[in-house]
Amino acid sequence: MWKKWFSDKAANKQIDYNTIDLTRLPCHVAIIMDGNGRWAQKKGLPRTFGHRAGAETLREIVRTASEIGIKVLTAYAFSTENWRRPADEVSLLMSLLAEYLDNEINELDKNNVQIRFIGKIEELALTLRKKIEKAQAQTAHNTGLILNLAVNYGGRAELTRAVKIITEKVLNQELALEDINEAIIEENLYTANIPAPDLLIRPSGDFRISNFLLWQVAYAEFWFTETNWPDFKSENFLQAIRDYQQRERRFGGIKNTKKR
Ligand code: IPE
Ligand code: IPE
Ligand code: MG
Numbered sequence: 001m002w003k004k005w006f007s008d009k010a011a012n013k014q015i016d017y018n019t020i021d022l023t024r025l026p027c028h029v030a031i032i033m034d035g036n037g038r039w040a041q042k043k044g045l046p047r048t049f050g051h052r053a054g055a056e057t058l059r060e061i062v063r064t065a066s067e068i069g070i071k072v073l074t075a076y077a078f079s080t081e082n083w084r085r086p087a088d089e090v091s092l093l094m095s096l097l098a099e100y101l102d103n104e105i106n107e108l109d110k111n112n113v114q115i116r117f118i119g120k121i122e123e124l125a126l127t128l129r130k131k132i133e134k135a136q137a138q139t140a141h142n143t144g145l146i147l148n149l150a151v152n153y154g155g156r157a158e159l160t161r162a163v164k165i166i167t168e169k170v171l172n173q174e175l176a177l178e179d180i181n182e183a184i185i186e187e188n189l190y191t192a193n194i195p196a197p198d199l200l201i202r203p204s205g206d207f208r209i210s211n212f213l214l215w216q217v218a219y220a221e222f223w224f225t226e227t228n229w230p231d232f233k234s235e236n237f238l239q240a241i242r243d244y245q246q247r248e249r250r251f252g253g254i255k256n257t258k259k260r
C-alpha cells in the first residue's frame with residue numbers, strides 16, 4: 001500500500017530519492033518533532049492546530065522511512081518536562097496520541113511496522129496505556145520498520161531508571177560491581193537491543209537536545225533545519241539522509257578507521 005503512495009509522490013516529482021544511496025542508509029534515525037506551536041502561532045492559530053498538523057507530518061515521515069528501508073525511527077512525542085505545559089495542551093497531546101494509534105495502527109501493521117513506546121508509559125492514563133499495549137502487541141511480530149514513539153520520555157529519567165535496575169541486581173547479588181560496563185547500561189535502557197541513532201534530526205531552528213536519548217546520541221550525526229515540524233516533508237527527511245551520507249564519521253578514530 002505504501003509503495004503506491006511513495007511511487008505516486010515520486011512520479012509527481014515531489015520526492016527525489018534517486019540521489020540517496022539506499023545501500024548506505026542510516027540504520028536508526030531519531031527525530032525531535034519540534035515547532036508545532038510556532039507553526040500555529042505564525043498562522044495566527046491556536047497551538048493545538050500545530051499539534052494536529054504535526055501528527056500528519058509523523059504519518060508522512062513514517063511512511064517514507066518505512067518505504068526506503070530505514071530500520072528504526074525514534075520520534076520524540078512528549079518529554080518528561082512537557083507536563084509543565086498548560087493542562088489543556090497536555091490533554092490535547094495525549095488525545096492526539098490516542099487518535100494516532102486508533103487511526104494508524106492497522107495501516108502500520110499492514111505495512112509490517114513494529115510500534116514500540118519508550119518512556120514512563122506507566123504514568124500515562126489507563127485508557128491510553130491500554131491502546132499502547134494493544135498497538136505494541138498487534139505489531140510485535142512485524143519485521144519491517146521499528147517505530148519507537150518516545151512518550152513521557154526523558155534521557156535523564158531513562159538513565160536514572162537504568163541505575164536503579166542495575167543497583168538492585170548488585171544488591172541482590174545477581175550482578176557483581178566489577179561487571180558493570182557500557183553493555184550492561186545499554187541493556188537496561190528503553191532502547192535495549194536497538195542500535196544507537198546514526199542520525200538525529202531537529203526541526204524548528206533550536207540547537208539543543210532537550211533531554212532526548214542522552215546516552216544513545218554519543219556518536220549520532222546531528223541535522224538541524226529552520227522548518228517547523230508541521231511543514232517538514234519527506235523531501236526534508238531525504239535531504240537529511242543525503243547530507244548524512246556526505247558526513248565522515250570517525251568514532252574517535254581517524255579517517256577510514258572502522259568502529260570497533
Ligand atoms: C513539539 O512542538 C511538540 C511537543 C513538544 C509535544 P512544540 O509544542 O514544542 O512547539 P514549539 O517549540 O512551541 O514551537
Ligand atoms: C522537545 O521539545 C520535546 C518534544 C519535541 C516532544 P520541547 O519544545 O519540549 O523542547 P524545549 O523546551 O524547547 O527545549
Ligand atoms: Mg518546542
